Amino acid sequence: MKNIPLIRYKYVIVVFLFLTTTFSFGKSIDPSPYKIKTIVVDAGHGGTDGATRGIFSKEKDIALQVALRLGKAIEENLKDVKVVYTRTTDVFIPLYERIGIANRVKADIFISIHCNSMPIKKVISGYKKDSRGRKVPIYKTVQSTSTKGTETFVSGFGRLDEQDVVMRENESILLEKDYKDNYEGYDPKDPESIILLSLMKNAFREQSIKLASFIQDEYSQSGRIDRGVKEQSLAVLAKAGMPAVLTEIGFVSNPEEEEYMNSELGQNEIVTNLLKAIQTYKKQAEFE
Template sequence: MKNIPLVRPNAILMLFICAVITLITDNQLFAQEYKIKTIVIDAGHGGKDGSTRGLYSTEKDVALKTALRLGKLIQDNMKDVKVIFTRSDDTFIPLYERIKIANNAKADIFISIHCNDMPVKATRYISGYTKNKKGKKVPVYKTRYAKSTSTRGVETFVSGFGRVDEQDEAIKRENASIFLEDNYKENYDGFNPDDPESAIILSLMKNTFRTQSLKLAKMIQDEYVSVGRVNRGVQEKSLAVLARAGMPAILTEIGFISNPDEENYMNSEEGQAEITNCIYKAILAYKQSVEI
C-alpha cells in the first residue's frame, strides 16, 4: 500500500483530523471491554544498521538481548498475552516494516528498545608550540574527536508533535535508519528529516493513542527510577518508528552505551534482569489499569 504523501498544504487538515480522532479514541476506546492480548517488542537497529557502539558492545546486540529477555519474561508470566518480535536475530528491518508488523498483528502495545549514545564532538586544543619566520613563539593547534562518557540515565519517547525549530540528536539518530532502506523515498514519500513540518505531519498520521502511550511511558520511567536509575524523563519526539502506530507505542532508551559504566550495566546479568523487570512491571501495571 502506498503511503500518503506528506504534502505541505495538507498540514492543517491533517492536524484537525488527528485531533478529532484522538478525542474520539480517548473517550471511547477504553469504554468498551478491552484486554491486552498482543505485545510487539522491537529490538532497535540490526544488521547493516548497527554502527552505534560502546567500548566493546553494539547497541543492536544489547537491544536484541534485552528484547528477547523481556519477551520471555512476559511469556512466562502473562500466559494470556502473545509476544511478537520484530526481529529475533541480527537482521536489518526497515522502520516502516517494524510498525507494520504491529499493525498487522493488531497489537495492543508496541515497545521499541534502544541504547542511547552521545554525539562525537570536535575539540580544538594546543598540542605544542613552534616559532614563526620572525622567531615568535606560536601555538600549534590540533583537533580531538570524542564522545562524552559521563552522560547517563534512561528516557522514554512517544510519538509527538515535535517543535518546528528543533532537530535534536535523538530525532536525527533514530530516523537515520530510514536512509539505509533501499526504497526510502517511496516508503516515506515526502519525508525530509531536515524539514520540521514533515516530521510533524509524520508523527500525527497515526497518533491516536498519544494519551495511552504517555501513560505507559511514565510507568516505565517510574520503574527505572525505583531502582535508582537517572531519570531523563518522558519526551514526545517525531520518531519514524512510532509515527504510524495504531496502538500505544513507546521507544525506551535503556542507558548510554557511550558511558562505560552503563555499557557494563546493560551487558551484565544483573543489569539485564533489572532493566527487563522494570519494563515488565510497567507493562503489567498498565495492563491492569486499562483492562475492565
C-alpha cells in the same frame, strides 16, 4: 376509519416485539471487556544498521538481548498475552516494517528497545601553521562519557533544539532503498523535515504517555536516573495503530552503564522494570 384501530394495534405489537427483542438481546450478550492480547517487542537497529557502540559492545546487540529476555518474561508472567518480535536475530528491519508488523497482528502494545548515546563532536584542540605559515585549527573528536540515565519516547512534536536522539534513531531510514516513498519525502538529515513526521502523529498519545510514565517510574524505583518521558517525531512510532513507546535503557557511551546493560544482573533488572510497567498498564487498561 374502521381500519385505523387495527393499524394502530399492529404498530403497538411491532414496537412491543422490537423493545422486547432488544432488551433480551442486551441482557444475553454483554460486550466483551477489553483485553491486552498481543504485545510487539522491537529490538532497535540490527544488521547493517548497527554503528552505535560503546567501548566493547554495540547497541543493536544489547537491544536484541533485552528484547528476547523481555518477550520471555511476558510469556511466563502474562499467560494470556502473545508476544511478537520484529526481529530475533541480527538482521536489518526497515522502520516502517517494524510498526507495520504491529499493525498487521493488531497489537495492543508496541515497545521498541534502544540504547542511548551521546553524539560525537569535532572540537578545536589547538592550532598549527600550514606550509604558507598560516594558522589553521587542529580538530579532534570528543564524546561525553559521563551522561547517563533512562528516557522513554512517544510519538509527537519535538523541539528542534532537542533532536540528537531523533536524528540518530531516524537515520536508519537512509539504509532503506525507497525511504523517500516509505516516509513521504522525509529526510532524516534535515532537522526541519522532522515536522513532516508530526503529520503522521500517533493517535494513541494519551495511552502511550501513560505506558511510558509507568516505565520511567519503574526505572526510577530501581535507582536509575530518570530523564523523563518525551514526545518526539520518531519514524518507528509515527503510524502506530496502538499505544507505542521507544525506551532508551541507558547510555552505551557511558562505560558504567555499558557494563550494566551487558551484565545479566542489569538486563534482568531492566526487563523486570519493563514487565512491571506493562503489568500496571495492562491492569489499568483492562479495568477501564
